[in-house]
Amino acid sequence: MPYQIRFSQKANKDIAQLTLQQKEKLKIILQEILSINPYLGKPLKGYLKGLYSYHLNLKDRIVYEIISSDQTILIIRARIK
Helix, strand or coil: CCCEEEECHHHHHHHHCCCHHHHHHHHHHHHHHHCCCHHHCEECCHHHCCEEEEECCCCCEEEEEEEHHHCEEEEEECCCC
C-alpha cells in the first residue's frame, strides 16, 4: 500500500514558489517514487538525522520524514537553494 503524503506549512510555501514544470516533476516523484518506496531518498546526517532527501532538480531537493507507523511521508521542504 502506498504511503500517504502530507505537507508542512513551509513545504506548502516552497511549492507555491515552484514553476509549473517543477510542480509537475514534484507530483510525479511523490506519486510514482516516494509514495511507493520512501527509503530511496538519501538519509540525512547531523542535526537533520531521521530525515531523507530526494533531488527535485540540480539545486532543489525534497526533504521529508518517514512516519512508518502511519504509512505517512511528511514533506518538510520542497526547495532548498
